Amino acid sequence: MKKKKVNLRDLKPDSEAQHSHDDGHNHSSPDEIFNFRTYLPSIFSLVMLIAGIAIDYFDAFPHFSGWIRILWYVIAYIPVGFPVMKEGWGSIKKGDFFTEFFLMSIATIGAFIIGEYPEGVAVMLFYAVGELFQNAAVKRARGNIKALLDVRPKEANVLRDGDYKSVSPEDVNIGEKIQIRVGEKIPLDGLLLSEKASLNTAALTGESKPDSILKDAKVYAGSINLESVIEVEVTNKFEDSSIARILDLVQNATARKSKTELFIRQFARIYTPIVVFLAIGVTFLPYFFVDDYVFRDWLYRALIFLVISCPCALVISIPLGYFGGLGAASKNGILFKGASFLDAMTKINTLVMDKTGTVTKGVFKIKEIKAIGWEEPEFMKYLTAMEEKSTHPIAKAIMEYKGDNDDYHAREVFEIAGKGLKGVVNGRAVLIGNKALMIANAIDVPTETESIVESIVLVAIDNKFAGYVLIA
Structure with a gap:
């Protein structure tokens, strides 16, 4: 898969594709229309096939024979058979003869040649339905991956x-x-x-x-x-x-193939020609060993062999499994660089990760309040009065503290870049921030704070250290 540059205009979110309910036109979503058009050929072929088999079985129309019958099943075959044959021809022009498209085309056309029209249509229809299920799974996985693009x-x-x-x-x-x-x-x-x-x-x-x-x-x-x-x-x-x-x-995570995918791809290139030559052998070799050799019977068996030996299930299922894995991981906010890393995951025995926002929700909460020389409620009134002036997420966490703060008001609040806040609350000078702020204002900070790994908010009131709050 060739990489291409990401174009922002091609990555419009689903919400931008929506429109007003009173804009005066069809409200069917493009995805719904696309899905219906995608399944329409298979639905048409299925209806034609069932109708043809019913007419054959009940002999409802005496004239349903000869060219009329052939034409009926050809019409049923074209919607599902033509795309497959087109893919096979495209592969042949690129020098890749032995593909599942080639096998399915040979098998179904062969069925028509020996007069097994319903079977030719049915085999191609089942293959087409399988492809539809595959595409639906890929689309769902791709949608999960694109959910990450909201960044x-x-x-x-x-x-x-x-x-x-x-x-x-x-x-x-x-x-x-x-x-x-x-x-x-x-x-x-x-x-x-x-x-x-x-x-x-x-x-x-x-x-x-x-x-x-x-x-x-x-x-x-x-x-x-x-x-x-x-x-x-x-x-x-x-x-x-x-x-x-x-x-x-x-966008290109699926282009990084795992060793299993690469092996299956190489295996299919060897396996498919072998199947084709074996089918040829099944058709002609019995002529030399069987007394009552009938070409039509052995061709029919060779066609059956081609269908059941088609490697499409093997070739499709492995990459689709990896693609689905990448999509499921993306749906849960996990980004893999490629399918090969899914294999690498199986060898992990120790996992080290950042805690905050990874194994936790990433929402700040007060973990501990340590007031020194002050009662906790009064200490927190000074702190919340100051933090009320800030939009910082840690300030919002502190403001979740339950308490009556109506009588405490901050004024002359200044933000000191990279350090914290400085202001006055009810006539007292208050400093709130990190250790650098305390040192800059000659405030002695207890050594016990040095071993604290959580986010810490230090507080000084009237130039004396008054305590701290731990945020996690």
Whole structure:
């Protein structure tokens, strides 16, 4: 399977394909119409086949014989047989003679030659139905894989002619300035021009804890801007961005074949010619060993041999199994680089993974509150009064604390980039943030905090360490 560049315009989400219920036209979805058209040839052939067999069995129409009967079954055969024969002819033109399409074409045409018209149609119809089931499974798996593509950005606000214009990320050039509002996804890789930013990089790294960065730091497409409006200078074209590489990885995961798939493909190239020559042998060799040799009988047996020996079930089932596995994993948010890694999974005996957002939900909660020199309820009133001014996810977790905070109000709250908050609550100076903030304000921090691995919020009131809150 040849790789191709991902085109953002080809990856429209399903929601964008929907329309208003009062737009005055047919509301059947394109998928429903496509599915009906896909199954229509098989349905037509099935109806024609059943009708023909019924007429044969009950002898309902005396004139249903000769060319009329042949024509009836030819019409029944064409909708399911022609696509297979077309595929077989395409393979032959490429130098690949011995394919399942070739085998099925020979077997069914042979059935027509010896007068077994219903069997010729039935064999091709069953094969076509099998192909439909395969395609449906592939489509479902592909749909599961595409569900991962929701991480893609849909538009970019680029500065042109003194104004920000909304364009496709693919149309933005290196060196241009883009603007990202709160809650929007960063559409392209670049350098942060704003003083600071808080980004949700879970779609790229799996880390649910926001990443706080400063000016000139590298930002990656697919990250979500959590706080104020930011500006970014583009450093990579869309097709070279981190998100495009992820999309390419998802789209082309099935192209990376496992050893089993490669073996089956090579095996089929050897097996199929052998089946063809054996069928020829079944037809002609008995002439030299059987006294009452009848060419039609032995050709019929050879055709049966061709049908039951067709490797399509083997050739289809193995790749389809891997494809279904990739799709099922994608449905559950797990991305494999290719089918070969599904095989590698069977050899794993130890699994090491990040906990937050991987084996947990990635939602921050207060794990422990440690107030030093303060009662916990009063300590938390100072903390929640300050965090009420912040939009940071950790601040939101702290605000989940149950308590009456009506009498505590924060003012003169300033955010210190990369460190935390500084403000005044009910006349007391309050610092909330990390250890760097405490050190910068000459606050002594207990050594016990150094061994804590969870996210920790340190609090100082009136220039004295007042405690901390653990977030997990």
